[in-house]
Amino acid sequence: MRTQTTQSNDSSEHYRHTQPGYVTVIAGLAGMLVTYSSAMTEEDALTALSLAVMGRVGAITALFASLTTEVSDQEFRFYFGPGFWTRTFPLDTIQSVEVVRNPIWYGWGIRYTPAGWLYNVSGRSAVEIDLGSEGVIRVGTDEPEQLTRGLRQAMESA
Structure with a gap:
């Protein structure tokens, strides 16, 4: 600050x-974690879609x-x-x-x-x-x- x-x-x-x-960063990181966890439980691998979602959420969080x-x-x-x-x-x-x-x-x-x-x-x-x-x-x-x-x-x- x-x-x-x-x-x-x-x-x-x-x-x-x-x-x-802080709220934005925590929510963005939580969204990325949920996306990662969901992708890993489904097929034990990250798909292109889940990577794209994580990238978009990460970019919005940074902005x-x-x-x-x-x-x-x-x-x-x-x-x-x-x-x-x-x-x-x-x-x-x-x-x-x-x-x-x-x-x-x-x-x-x-x-x-x-x-x-x-x-x-x-x-x-x-x-x-x-x-x-x-x-x-x-x-x-x-x-x-x-x-x-x-x-x-x-x-x-x-």
């Missing part, structure tokens, strides 16, 4: 944090293993894993930010909820960001107060 918070107005980066997606959030002088950006599914929003499009707690049924991953789009790798804490005409999004984080503070500081200095 990496966190960097900068409070100086002359810095271009106000906040950066990478949240590990969604973490969620990084960054706040600079100009924009808010977040992405999964090694840079998959990057979203960037100029600070001047953000109307408001608020710490929220997602209901358990909202789950993890990328999904549309009654509250708007949700981007989450683990836990129920999130920051709700009102983007005006673009709608509302929720970005999951294990540091909701710090992300909210970083966004508000950057919005004030922009």
